[in-house]
Amino acid sequence: MRIAQLAPPFVPVPPTTYGGTERVVSILTEQLVERGHDVTLFASGDSVTSARLVPIVERALWYHETDNNDFTPFWAIALGKLASRLNEFDLVHNHLDFLAYPLSRVAGCPLVTTLHGRLDLPALTELYQEFADVPLVSVSNAQREPHPDANWVATVYHAVELDQLPLGPGDGGYLAYLGRISPEKGLDVAIRVARRSGLLLKVAARLPLPHENDPNAQADRVYFDNVVQPLLDCPGVELLGESDTRRRAAFLGRAAALVFPISWPEPFGLVMPEAMACGTPVLALRAGSVPEIVEDGLTGFICDDEDGLVDAVRHLPEIDRRRCRAEAERRFSPATMAAAYEQVYTRLLARTPDARVSGQHSGGIRALDRTTTPEWSGSPARR
Amino acid sequence: MRIAQLAPPFVPVPPTTYGGTERVVSILTEQLVERGHDVTLFASGDSVTSARLVPIVERALWYHETDNNDFTPFWAIALGKLASRLNEFDLVHNHLDFLAYPLSRVAGCPLVTTLHGRLDLPALTELYQEFADVPLVSVSNAQREPHPDANWVATVYHAVELDQLPLGPGDGGYLAYLGRISPEKGLDVAIRVARRSGLLLKVAARLPLPHENDPNAQADRVYFDNVVQPLLDCPGVELLGESDTRRRAAFLGRAAALVFPISWPEPFGLVMPEAMACGTPVLALRAGSVPEIVEDGLTGFICDDEDGLVDAVRHLPEIDRRRCRAEAERRFSPATMAAAYEQVYTRLLARTPDARVSGQHSGGIRALDRTTTPEWSGSPARR
Numbered sequence: 001m002r003i004a005q006l007a008p009p010f011v012p013v014p015p016t017t018y019g020g021t022e023r024v025v026s027i028l029t030e031q032l033v034e035r036g037h038d039v040t041l042f043a044s045g046d047s048v049t050s051a052r053l054v055p056i057v058e059r060a061l062w063y064h065e066t067d068n069n070d071f072t073p074f075w076a077i078a079l080g081k082l083a084s085r086l087n088e089f090d091l092v093h094n095h096l097d098f099l100a101y102p103l104s105r106v107a108g109c110p111l112v113t114t115l116h117g118r119l120d121l122p123a124l125t126e127l128y129q130e131f132a133d134v135p136l137v138s139v140s141n142a143q144r145e146p147h148p149d150a151n152w153v154a155t156v157y158h159a160v161e162l163d164q165l166p167l168g169p170g171d172g173g174y175l176a177y178l179g180r181i182s183p184e185k186g187l188d189v190a191i192r193v194a195r196r197s198g199l200l201l202k203v204a205a206r207l208p209l210p211h212e213n214d215p216n217a218q219a220d221r222v223y224f225d226n227v228v229q230p231l232l233d234c235p236g237v238e239l240l241g242e243s244d245t246r247r248r249a250a251f252l253g254r255a256a257a258l259v260f261p262i263s264w265p266e267p268f269g270l271v272m273p274e275a276m277a278c279g280t281p282v283l284a285l286r287a288g289s290v291p292e293i294v295e296d297g298l299t300g301f302i303c304d305d306e307d308g309l310v311d312a313v314r315h316l317p318e319i320d321r322r323r324c325r326a327e328a329e330r331r332f333s334p335a336t337m338a339a340a341y342e343q344v345y346t347r348l349l350a351r352t353p354d355a356r357v358s359g360q361h362s363g364g365i366r367a368l369d370r371t372t373t374p375e376w377s378g379s380p381a382r383r
Numbered sequence: 384m385r386i387a388q389l390a391p392p393f394v395p396v397p398p399t400t401y402g403g404t405e406r407v408v409s410i411l412t413e414q415l416v417e418r419g420h421d422v423t424l425f426a427s428g429d430s431v432t433s434a435r436l437v438p439i440v441e442r443a444l445w446y447h448e449t450d451n452n453d454f455t456p457f458w459a460i461a462l463g464k465l466a467s468r469l470n471e472f473d474l475v476h477n478h479l480d481f482l483a484y485p486l487s488r489v490a491g492c493p494l495v496t497t498l499h500g501r502l503d504l505p506a507l508t509e510l511y512q513e514f515a516d517v518p519l520v521s522v523s524n525a526q527r528e529p530h531p532d533a534n535w536v537a538t539v540y541h542a543v544e545l546d547q548l549p550l551g552p553g554d555g556g557y558l559a560y561l562g563r564i565s566p567e568k569g570l571d572v573a574i575r576v577a578r579r580s581g582l583l584l585k586v587a588a589r590l591p592l593p594h595e596n597d598p599n600a601q602a603d604r605v606y607f608d609n610v611v612q613p614l615l616d617c618p619g620v621e622l623l624g625e626s627d628t629r630r631r632a633a634f635l636g637r638a639a640a641l642v643f644p645i646s647w648p649e650p651f652g653l654v655m656p657e658a659m660a661c662g663t664p665v666l667a668l669r670a671g672s673v674p675e676i677v678e679d680g681l682t683g684f685i686c687d688d689e690d691g692l693v694d695a696v697r698h699l700p701e702i703d704r705r706r707c708r709a710e711a712e713r714r715f716s717p718a719t720m721a722a723a724y725e726q727v728y729t730r731l732l733a734r735t736p737d738a739r740v741s742g743q744h745s746g747g748i749r750a751l752d753r754t755t756t757p758e759w760s761g762s763p764a765r766r
Contacts, residue, residue, distance in 0.1 A: 057509065072455070072482070073506040077513045088490060099455070099482065102462035106469060106489045123456040126440065130460045336528035 001345060002038045005029050005091045006082055006100065009056040009074055011063075013047040014206040017242040018180070020270045021116045022159045024337075025095055031159075031338035040089065042078055050256075056083055061111045062209075075099045091345050101131045103188050110348040112137060112153065118265055119121060120146040137183065139342075140289035143267035154344045157293070158268050159337035160328065165277035167252015167325045172202040175254035175313075176280070181205050182216075183223040186285065189306055191231045192257055193283070197313040199283050200236055201259070204243040204251055253278035257316055258301070261309060269293065273332035276300075279321030283312050299324045336360035384423045386578040387475045389465055389483065390410050390458055394441040394446075396430040400587050400625040401563070403653045404499045405430075407541045407720075410479055412543075414721035423472065425461055437464055445592075447731070458482045474728050477507035480558060484514045495520060495536065503529040516544055518731060520724075523672035526650035533569040537727045541651050542720035543711065547628050548660035550708045551636015558696075559638035559663070561626065561654045564588050565599075566606040569644035569668065572689055574614045576642055576666070580696040583619055584642070587626040587634055640683070640699055643667040644692060652676065656715035659683075664703030666695050680706045 007029065010295035011019035025041075026049065032039045033050045041047065045055030046063075056078040061071055079100055082092065092111040095099040104111035114137040135153045138144045144152055145211045175197070177190045187203065194201035208220035232239065245253055252258065258275035266288035273293060275282055282300030284290045294300045300319065301312035330336075387409065394402035397409035408424075409432065415422045416433045424430065428438030429446075439461040444454055462483055464537055465475065475485040475494040497520040507525055511533045518536045521527045558580070560573045570586065577584035591603035615622065635641065641658035649671035656676060658665055664668035665683030667673045677683045683702065684695035713719075 010499065070504075075509040076481045076484055077510060080488060080513050083485045083488035098459045102466045103485055103489065105463060105466035106486065106491070108489070121453075123453065127456040130463050223544060363711055 001030060002088060002090045003040070003345065004082060005039060005041045005051070006078060006092060006094045006096050007041065007043040008096055009044040009061050009078060011044070013049060021095055023270070027159050027161060027334045028338060028341060035338060035342070040085070041333060042082055045252050054085070056081060064222045073234060079103055081212055093341070098127055098131070101134045104134050110135065112344060112348055114139065114156070115143065116267065118267055119143060121264060125216060134272040135345060140267040140291050141294050142265060142292060145265070153353045154350065156337060156342065156344065157332060158273070159334040160273045160277050160332050161245065162271065162277050162329060162333055165249050165274055166253065167279040167322065168249070170254060170256055170280060170321055171200070172254030172256065174202045174255055176252055176258050176275070177201060177203045177205065178248070178252070178258065179205060180220070181208055181224050181228060182220045183227070184264035186263055186359045188227050188231055189261035189309070190315050191237055191260040193261065193306060193309045193313070195236050196310045199256065199313065200238060201289045202238045202240060202251065202255070204248065242251050248274065249278060257281045257283045259309065260290070261306070262287050262290070264288065273328050276324040276328040277332070279325045281316060281321070281324055283309050283317040285309070295327065299327050305365045322328040385471060385473045386415060386423070386728065387472045388422060388424045388434070389423065389461060389475060389477045389479050390426040391479055392427040392444050392461060394427070394443045396426040396432060398426060400627055402479055405442055406653070410542050410544060410717045411476040411721060411724060414717045418721060418725070422500060423468070425465055432483070439464060439467070443543045454617060458520045462486055470696060474732060476724070481510055481514070484517045487517050493518065495731055497522065497648065497728060498526065498537070501650055502526060503648060520649035520727060522739065523675050525648060525672050525675060528648070531677060536731065537723065539727065540655050540715060541721060542661050542717040543653065543656045544713050545660050545712060545716055546626065548632050548657055549636065550662040550705065551632070553637065553639055553663060555637030555639065557585045557638055559635055559658070560586045561631070561635070561641065561642050562588060563603070564591055564607050564611060565603045566592050566610070567645060569646055569648035571610050572644035572692070573642040576644065576689060576696065577694045578619050579693045582639065582696065583621060585623060585624045585634065585638070587631065589625045630711055631657065632661060635663050638663050638697070640664045640666045642692065643673070644689070645673070647671065656711050658709040659707040660715070664702040664707055665693050666705070668692070678710065682710050
């Protein structure tokens with residue numbers, strides 16, 4: 001199958017440190033190449049892949065030295081490069097969200113989108129009314145909740161690099177926090193839970209970016225300065241900075257547990273299966289994808305508040321670390337994810353008559369459009 | 384000719400008050416219909432047109448009661464609606480800027496873009512390197528300056544509604560300011576020029592919008608509060624609020640002059656030909672399109688600083704108001720603009736083999752792509 005993978009150009013594929021989406025795209029791309037597909041990866045030029053690389057930009061955007069944080073032109077550039085080569089692919093797998101949807105209507109081959117972000121945002125209701133024909137993959141069932149009637153074709157859980165995240169001993173005597181420092185990720189909760197449990201909290205995290213005009217970055221910075229920083233003045237917290245994959249394995253593998261005290265509908269918390277791969281149970285607050293990833297009492301504990309998390313720390317010895325590893329291998333392996341996406345691709349292609357042939361016979365864009373998805377005729381734009 | 388006009392959905396077409404782009408799209412659309420073309424207008428649903436209207440949204444976005452100011456999803460909706468109907472048009476005229484460029488590569492008919500905004504912004508260099516094949520219309524020659532090597536196919540000056548802006552007497556004894564209140568539009572300069580000249584300044588302007596997360600709106604608000612408001616406490620300035628077309632004609636027609644003290648490369652200052660249509664000379668600072676629109680000594684004065692503007696006020700009696708009107712009629716009439724765009728369309732279509740036919744023969748998207756513009760083979764993406 002000739003497959004295009006369209007990745008965000010924020011960080012390289014795979015990322016050297018932070019970058020969940022790019023990490024998943026890398027795992028999928030390498031798996032698909034291994035399985036014999038002809039894969040073209042649209043990503044930043046400093047990406048490393050065994051697929052054919054089409055650079056969207058020379059260097060990943062987050063490494064550009066600029067005050068500019070309006071990356072929209074780069075979205076257009078990425079989609080423009082894809083548009084120039086659409087005839088080379090049987091199927092396009094888009095990880096760039098909704099700006100690719102208009103193109104999908106004239107692409108001449110199926111364009112399927114995995115949504116990596118949250119969907120409970122303004123204006124997305126109008127968006128998914130318009131694009132009721134565009135095939136979507138959710139990364140958890142919870143992610144679909146704001147738009148249950150969109151054209152969901154599958155839920156495919158993210159995979160983690162199992163061979164780079166071996167079963168660890170869990171003998172470090174600390175709780176681990178790994179991820180962005182944002183109000184909704186709850187580092188302050190993690191610090192308090194560790195303190196109340198008499199355990200050290202080790203924090204592997206990038207400090208908030210100083211992008212002045214980005215409201216999210218501003219909020220992260222305010223949260224760090226006003227909420228987190230005061231808590232760091234007391235002992236019991238160790239700030240480690242961003243972790244690469246090798247350090248991540250050691251960091252997670254020696255932890256007594258990962259604390260994941262989120263307060264937002266995170267579509268897929270990649271660090272949960274990463275911890276499980278290292279045999280490390282997850283202590284999480286009930287939100288977003290958590291109940292789909294963690295099995296309460298088996299691979300960690302799902303709690304409703306801070307007190308629940310403190311209580312759960314005492315029950316950690318009940319968790320079998322080898323069972324955590326086994327569940328990660330069963331549910332979150334690269335092969336499992338790649339096989340799931342292969343099924344999605346095959347189903348979409350089976351529903352799609354050969355666009356080029358039908359284009360010849362009926363002579364027009366309309367025929368090319370129609371083949372994109374069978375939901376086409378139900379699109380609001382056609383009514 | 385079957386023409387699609389793609390307007391921004393911020394305000395209705397035509398706008399009831401503020402909205403230069405939507406006003407120009409309205410004038411062009413009505414002219415094209417009058418000239419016998421089959422025109423489809425993609426715009427907000429509260430637009431009024433004699434063309435076929437395809438609503439992008441029910442109500443114009445600026446009239447939505449929401450804190451949301453990320454309008455990107457509506458760009459995708461607009462382009463999605465266009466993509467659904469591409470087979471219905473011989474040519475698409477895009478006023479939505481660069482997010483339409485990827486679509487232009489698979490549209491199967493020419494897609495020409497009139498750029499309404501400034502082009503000296505970050506990331507646009509990479510953008511126009513990628514989209515060197517996309518045909519562009521500039522609204523002034525000055526606008527092209529940051530990207531001289533882009534695929535410019537014409538400069539077409541905006542038209543004004545001459546019949547709604549009749550020659551006025553200029554007997555009001557005041558200077559007029561009309562437009563947004565932004566630092567780069569120089570209302571503070573206008574106030575000081577009027578004061579130093581012993582003339583009343585009448586200001587027809589919308590107060591800055593309270594969109595908290597939009598850095599431009601924030602800057603406008605800060606400028607208004609800190610720079611303009613203190614100047615309003617003294618007499619000699621009259622704040623009138625936004626003007627509709629009828630009130631605009633009276634407001635401009637009775638003014639001794641329009642003050643246009645901009646300090647930014649404004650691509651096309653629509654209020655300049657509006658004033659000229661009313662017989663009112665323009666006192667402008669030298670920036671952006673000013674030297675292309677105003678003829679120094681004939682339809683106003685082009686100055687280099689505030690002192691120059693004060694000096695120019697004394698020379699206003701040298702300007703013949705009927706000559707201002709005549710120049711507006713000659714250069715900025717709806718018929719002049721529509722004829723210029725017709726030429727652009729005809730030239731682009733002449734260079735474009737029938738996409739549908741060539742698509743049938745060579746059987747593919749590639750063939751459809753290639754017909755979009757003759758510059759195609761030089762596109763960086765193809766190298």
